[in-house]
Amino acid sequence: xxxxxxxxxxxxxxxxxxxxxxxxxxxxxxxxxxxxxxxxxxxxxxxxxxxxxxxxxxxxxxxxxxxxxxxxxxxxxxxxxxxxxxxxxxxxxxxxxxxxxxxxxxxxxxxxxxxxxxxxxxxxxxxxxxxxxxxxxx
Amino acid sequence: xxxxxxxxxxxxxxxxxxxxxxxxxxxxxxxxxxxxxxxxxxxxxxxxxxxxxxxxxxxxxxxxxxxxxxxxxxxxxxxxxxxxxxxxxxxxxxxxxxxxxxxxxxxxxxxxxxxxxxxxxxxxxxxxxxxxxxxxxx
DNA sequence: TAATCACTTTATAATTATTCTAAACTATAG
DNA sequence: CTATAGTTTAGAATAATTATAAAGTGATTA
Ligand SMILES: [Mn+2]
Ligand SMILES: [Mn+2]
Ligand SMILES: [Zn+2]
Ligand SMILES: [Zn+2]
Numbered sequence: 001x002x003x004x005x006x007x008x009x010x011x012x013x014x015x016x017x018x019x020x021x022x023x024x025x026x027x028x029x030x031x032x033x034x035x036x037x038x039x040x041x042x043x044x045x046x047x048x049x050x051x052x053x054x055x056x057x058x059x060x061x062x063x064x065x066x067x068x069x070x071x072x073x074x075x076x077x078x079x080x081x082x083x084x085x086x087x088x089x090x091x092x093x094x095x096x097x098x099x100x101x102x103x104x105x106x107x108x109x110x111x112x113x114x115x116x117x118x119x120x121x122x123x124x125x126x127x128x129x130x131x132x133x134x135x136x137x138x
Numbered sequence: 139x140x141x142x143x144x145x146x147x148x149x150x151x152x153x154x155x156x157x158x159x160x161x162x163x164x165x166x167x168x169x170x171x172x173x174x175x176x177x178x179x180x181x182x183x184x185x186x187x188x189x190x191x192x193x194x195x196x197x198x199x200x201x202x203x204x205x206x207x208x209x210x211x212x213x214x215x216x217x218x219x220x221x222x223x224x225x226x227x228x229x230x231x232x233x234x235x236x237x238x239x240x241x242x243x244x245x246x247x248x249x250x251x252x253x254x255x256x257x258x259x260x261x262x263x264x265x266x267x268x269x270x271x272x273x274x275x276x
Numbered sequence: 277t278a279a280t281c282a283c284t285t286t287a288t289a290a291t292t293a294t295t296c297t298a299a300a301c302t303a304t305a306g
Numbered sequence: 307c308t309a310t311a312g313t314t315t316a317g318a319a320t321a322a323t324t325a326t327a328a329a330g331t332g333a334t335t336a
Contacts, residue, residue: 017303017312040293056315061294077269079215079222081323082293095258104258112253116270118244120233123272130268131215132254134261155283155332178322194286199323219294220322 014070021055025063029073035088037076037103040064043085076103077129093130106132152208159193163201167211173226175214175241178202181223214241215267231268244270 007026011018028046038046040060047055064085067073076084078096084103093106114128145164149156166184176184178198185193202223205211214222216234222241231244252266 019303019313021314058295058316059314062313075217077215077217079213079217083217095256095261097258097261098264106254106256110254110256112250112255114252114268115250116244116248116268117250118233118248120235120242120272122275123233123235124275126236126271126273128268128270130252130254130266132266133264134258135264137260137262157284157331159285196287196324197285200284 014072016066016070020053021059022063022066024051024053024055025060025067029067029087035086035105037084037086039082039084041082077131078103091127093132095132095134098133098135106130152210154204154208158191159197160201160204162189162191162193163198163205167205167225173224173243175222175224177220177222179220216241216269229265231270233270233272236271236273244268 007023007030008018011022011026016022024047025043028043028050040057043064044055044057044060047060064073068075068085071089072087074086074089076086076094078084078094080101086103088105090108092108093111095104095106096102097104111130114130116125116128145161145168146156149160149164154160162185163181166181166188178195181202182193182195182198185198202211206213206223209227210225212224212227214224214232216222216232218239224241226243228246230246231249233242233244234240235242249268252268254263254266
């Protein structure tokens with residue numbers, strides 16, 4: 001559990017002004033012990049339901065991208081019509097449930113180390129991500 | 139090297155009528171010894187340059203989706219504004235060059251077998267794909 | 277061969293996620 | 307408090323993709 005004052009400091013320390021809107025979004029995203037995955041659409045729905053004052057869609061986009069740039073959120077690579085974000089910023093992998101269109105974390109220690117035998121001259125690896133698509137049994 | 143007649147048969151055997159447009163797209167996609175990755179935008183550019191008669195964008199989309207459904211193309215999961223397709227339909231992985239926005243194949247035997255230690259109750263694995271993001275060295 | 281019909285192509289409109297714009301607002305340094 | 311840079315906002319713009327519906331074509335049948 002974080003406190004509002006913590007978010008204010010966190011934002012200030014990142015060079016982001018702690019506005020009403022950003023604090024509210026912090027509350028929705030980070031004031032929980034569980035990390036989670038969301039789309040902008042999910043988030044605006046949560047905000048619409050939970051928050052008294054409306055936050056404009058442009059602000060939601062701006063804020064999420066600001067938080068991503070500061071490393072408080074990760075963008076997850078799923079080819080889908082919508083971009084997914086993750087409040088879990090550790091190096092980890094994902095299951096993607098094709099039916100539910102939901103991501104499920106697959107922690108780094110739940111996958112044997114991935115050994116890549118090919119190299120690309122002049123390039124270095126920035127990240128290695130596994131995406132496991134799952135469907136209902138039978 | 140395929141011949142046009144091969145494509146005609148291939149399409150007929152798939153229940154797709156061998157139209158002028160589909161044969162031309164087959165020629166662009168499959169009449170080569172190397173497989174490759176493309177976006178719809180790439181493909182329409184190639185067609186615009188190489189093909190005498192214009193093929194409408196709607197037909198390009200229709201055809202690519204028809205080919206994908208028949209298993210002649212794979213859709214590649216990159217979070218990007220555009221969908222990537224692959225004429226290499228084998229089980230394999232990818233490098234993604236962030237600067238060039240280009241995919242590079244990483245064949246299955248170039249990655250040590252991936253062992254996933256977590257299971258999702260009631261779900262079975264459909265595919266396991268590794269995406270290695272690369273950037274320029276130094 | 278000719279008629280028929282389901283399949284296909286096409287121009288164009290619609291949809292939708294995301295980004296842009298520019299004016300109003302606000303946090304904060306001085 | 308004042309000035310200023312940063313932020314929010316409604317609404318417009320952009321762009322990939324999908325839908326529509328009319329015209330065209332391939333294949334089947336008589
Ligand atoms: Mn982003
Ligand atoms: Mn598709
Ligand atoms: Zn995650
Ligand atoms: Zn490939």
